Amino acid sequence: MTTPINPFANNGPDPDLLPEGLADRLPPRAAEAMRVTRAMVDVLSAHGYDPVQPPLVEFERSLASRMAGVRKNRMVRFTDPVSLRTLSVRADMTVQVGRIIATGLGSAPRPLRLSYAGQVLRIKGDGLAPEREQLQIGAEIIGADNAAAAAETVLLAIETLRAAGATGISVDFTLPDLVDTLVEKAHPLPPEAVIAVRRELDAKDAGGLSAAGGEAFLPLLYATGPFDAAIARLEEFDRAISDGGALGTRISGLREIAAQVGNAARITLDPSERHGFEYQSWFGFTIYADGVRGELGRGGTYRVTGEARPGEAGHDEAATGFSLYPDPLIDANPLEGADRVLFLPLGYDREKAETLRAEGWRTRAALSESDDAGALACTHVLGAKGPEAI
Amino acid sequence: MTTPINPFANNGPDPDLLPEGLADRLPPRAAEAMRVTRAMVDVLSAHGYDPVQPPLVEFERSLASRMAGVRKNRMVRFTDPVSLRTLSVRADMTVQVGRIIATGLGSAPRPLRLSYAGQVLRIKGDGLAPEREQLQIGAEIIGADNAAAAAETVLLAIETLRAAGATGISVDFTLPDLVDTLVEKAHPLPPEAVIAVRRELDAKDAGGLSAAGGEAFLPLLYATGPFDAAIARLEEFDRAISDGGALGTRISGLREIAAQVGNAARITLDPSERHGFEYQSWFGFTIYADGVRGELGRGGTYRVTGEARPGEAGHDEAATGFSLYPDPLIDANPLEGADRVLFLPLGYDREKAETLRAEGWRTRAALSESDDAGALACTHVLGAKGPEAI
Numbered sequence: 001m002t003t004p005i006n007p008f009a010n011n012g013p014d015p016d017l018l019p020e021g022l023a024d025r026l027p028p029r030a031a032e033a034m035r036v037t038r039a040m041v042d043v044l045s046a047h048g049y050d051p052v053q054p055p056l057v058e059f060e061r062s063l064a065s066r067m068a069g070v071r072k073n074r075m076v077r078f079t080d081p082v083s084l085r086t087l088s089v090r091a092d093m094t095v096q097v098g099r100i101i102a103t104g105l106g107s108a109p110r111p112l113r114l115s116y117a118g119q120v121l122r123i124k125g126d127g128l129a130p131e132r133e134q135l136q137i138g139a140e141i142i143g144a145d146n147a148a149a150a151a152e153t154v155l156l157a158i159e160t161l162r163a164a165g166a167t168g169i170s171v172d173f174t175l176p177d178l179v180d181t182l183v184e185k186a187h188p189l190p191p192e193a194v195i196a197v198r199r200e201l202d203a204k205d206a207g208g209l210s211a212a213g214g215e216a217f218l219p220l221l222y223a224t225g226p227f228d229a230a231i232a233r234l235e236e237f238d239r240a241i242s243d244g245g246a247l248g249t250r251i252s253g254l255r256e257i258a259a260q261v262g263n264a265a266r267i268t269l270d271p272s273e274r275h276g277f278e279y280q281s282w283f284g285f286t287i288y289a290d291g292v293r294g295e296l297g298r299g300g301t302y303r304v305t306g307e308a309r310p311g312e313a314g315h316d317e318a319a320t321g322f323s324l325y326p327d328p329l330i331d332a333n334p335l336e337g338a339d340r341v342l343f344l345p346l347g348y349d350r351e352k353a354e355t356l357r358a359e360g361w362r363t364r365a366a367l368s369e370s371d372d373a374g375a376l377a378c379t380h381v382l383g384a385k386g387p388e389a390i
Numbered sequence: 391m392t393t394p395i396n397p398f399a400n401n402g403p404d405p406d407l408l409p410e411g412l413a414d415r416l417p418p419r420a421a422e423a424m425r426v427t428r429a430m431v432d433v434l435s436a437h438g439y440d441p442v443q444p445p446l447v448e449f450e451r452s453l454a455s456r457m458a459g460v461r462k463n464r465m466v467r468f469t470d471p472v473s474l475r476t477l478s479v480r481a482d483m484t485v486q487v488g489r490i491i492a493t494g495l496g497s498a499p500r501p502l503r504l505s506y507a508g509q510v511l512r513i514k515g516d517g518l519a520p521e522r523e524q525l526q527i528g529a530e531i532i533g534a535d536n537a538a539a540a541a542e543t544v545l546l547a548i549e550t551l552r553a554a555g556a557t558g559i560s561v562d563f564t565l566p567d568l569v570d571t572l573v574e575k576a577h578p579l580p581p582e583a584v585i586a587v588r589r590e591l592d593a594k595d596a597g598g599l600s601a602a603g604g605e606a607f608l609p610l611l612y613a614t615g616p617f618d619a620a621i622a623r624l625e626e627f628d629r630a631i632s633d634g635g636a637l638g639t640r641i642s643g644l645r646e647i648a649a650q651v652g653n654a655a656r657i658t659l660d661p662s663e664r665h666g667f668e669y670q671s672w673f674g675f676t677i678y679a680d681g682v683r684g685e686l687g688r689g690g691t692y693r694v695t696g697e698a699r700p701g702e703a704g705h706d707e708a709a710t711g712f713s714l715y716p717d718p719l720i721d722a723n724p725l726e727g728a729d730r731v732l733f734l735p736l737g738y739d740r741e742k743a744e745t746l747r748a749e750g751w752r753t754r755a756a757l758s759e760s761d762d763a764g765a766l767a768c769t770h771v772l773g774a775k776g777p778e779a780i
Contacts, residue, residue, distance in 0.1 A: 017449075017452065017489065017493055018445065018448060018449070018452075019447065019448065019449060019470055019472065019473055019475070019477055020472050020473065021472070022445035022446075022447055022448070023445060024442060024443065024444050024445065024486075024490055024494060025442065025443035026442055026490065026494055026495065027440035027441065027442065027504075028440070030440070030441040030442050030443040031435075031440065031441050033443055034431065034441055038428065041424065045421075045752060046747040046751075046752055046753065047747070047752075047753060047754075047755075048731055048752050048753055048754030048755070048766075050417035050418070050420070050421065051417065051420040051421050051424055052414060052415065052416055052417065052420050053414065053415035053420040053423055054414050055408065055412035055413060055414065055523050056412075056446075056479075056509050056511055056523050057409065057412055057466070057511060057522070057523065058408060058409065058412070059407075059408070059409060062407065062408075076447075076468055076479075077468070078466055078467070078468055078513075080409055080514075081513060081514050082409065082410050082411070082514050083409055083410065085409070087409055089446075089466075089479065096414075099407065100414055100416065103407055104414060104416055105416065109762075109765040109766060109767075111757055111761065111766070113754065114417075118509075119446050119508075119509070121446055121447060123468075123471060124470075124471050124472050132447070133445050133446050133447065141757070144757045144758065146757060146758065148755075148757040148758065149757050152755060152757065341438055357436040357437070361436075362435060362436055362437075362438050363436065363437060363438055364437075364438030364503065365437075365438070365538075365542060367501055367531070367534045367536060367538040367539050367542065368534065368536065368538065371501065372499075375499035376438075376499060376501070377499075
């Protein structure tokens, strides 16, 4: 079988034609994007997650209020000519799933497993990531945030990325409410000091941490790295500061998740990392793969909240989930050899062509005498006896 | 096999939660939407159409200028903080495909077959169709607008809608540039009269047509209805007004398309219908199906144009294509019985579960002792010997 010439030469974005951070996917990359999206969604479905499809646009208030850490100024906003209220294009679908959980699916049995896949938009990119549009694919377990739920989501995120072609996956665990827990259960600090300690731990600044009154937390800076060694150091720290009473359930939870993940991914621990986990509760994770710069997604445990509405109580419920942003994988995946495509000459047998398509052939039909099988990237021609390789 | 209770009770939109014309798709309807989208996209791929994925947002100028008939005031617009130019969320993907054809794929061999599928947004609905977000799926042949290309697109639109579950499909043909052709070749009229004649023909107003100086075109109002009878009347009219010289190729083109479509759909003709076909050239069609109010899509022949840019000539090329809006089908399709879902009790055999998923089972795993197979809409439980029906 000959490999046809790729007829799509000029795939680069043109700044005069498209705004910065927005791009077309042309053939064959767009087909790869569809293949990857399907493969990922199929993994979620196989694990019992049911898809939801929220709209592209909502009331800004709804998108901005439901979870902490969602910044209004990232969203494309406009005034609704119908309601005269401010609408926003979604920048994050998890907020929409949160709304659905608290309202339309508020009374569905728990644990409830939901999935979603769609485009999200932010008004501008940042230095590291100029993209303004991204494909977001995710899964949420609503009504559970125990170690079993956390392990299921970590394993599912790994399997979903593998289905998309990721290799060399590594997962970095964190304990987003670590400082709050230690302050509450083992080492009281005034509120200003808590904020400073969190900041210096995030910055991994030992001097700053001591200056902020967080000397007791210094060992946390060294409880990082490959999971087994780091969790042992964290346990040692917990024994010293609280006789094991403060972090005991969290440490056993992390060990259970790591045991379930087993060899499916390399696991590291960075217990005091909070950046980007502001709305998570006890567990958070970030996921990476070989050949892709930056993270491919993150997840963890959190609480879904909703304001009280007339006739309804407010909503507050445990949940566990993750979001993946597979565009870098899609754009890095090696493209498979071109499809077999069958050229159908003028006057071809339509029933025969239909049968061949049902068998998995792609066909391209001649529309005039001048149509050329080779130029149309066909690999075969329909002859009297069937497909013939060109 | 028992049919589990649908756990998703409250699927209706709530006007306090979502803006008018925007809605969530919840389970199981969202899964149906994904199934339908895949089936439609697969038909296009099987016929040799390669997908393109343009971005959700572009420069407004690019979206508004490339084809006639695209109205800026339908689009969600905002100022780009990067370029300070006006951006719009796409209201129609064919315009984006037009841009790609004229630029990035300007030198790919013709005829070039492209497909697309994605969400489009308009700033508000209208009386008949309150929806502001729609799924648009389409296909374009670039570099051909002959009867063979037109027949291929009509047949493909039919097959694509069938794959989405449509039944009782009917197609209404029109000749969008009919008046211009008659005025040019057979019956000259002053420019103002041409506009008035077009308007009265669109309104199907015999009195107005006569008053506008279009008496000669009165027979067109009666060349409508089931294809065979209507095309015969159109031919009679053409013989009378031009000795068959004005519409001859158009009539033979329509006959060729109708012959190719054969019994795949009921065909009607309304040769002077122009509404919504302002940017089409010689052929246009609208497609309907049983049980769905209003049209499911439209298509026809047209010209892709692009302004000259530095170092490049302007673009002007024949094309044929269609756009389908399958949301009404998705929402009307009967839902198949619920999937078989296998409950995995605590401590289940993970390898066994993986094997069963590879065989097509969906699974849902217990996360605590209290998780209940029935409440989680599972139909089977994994027992010692394999799945057991509940």
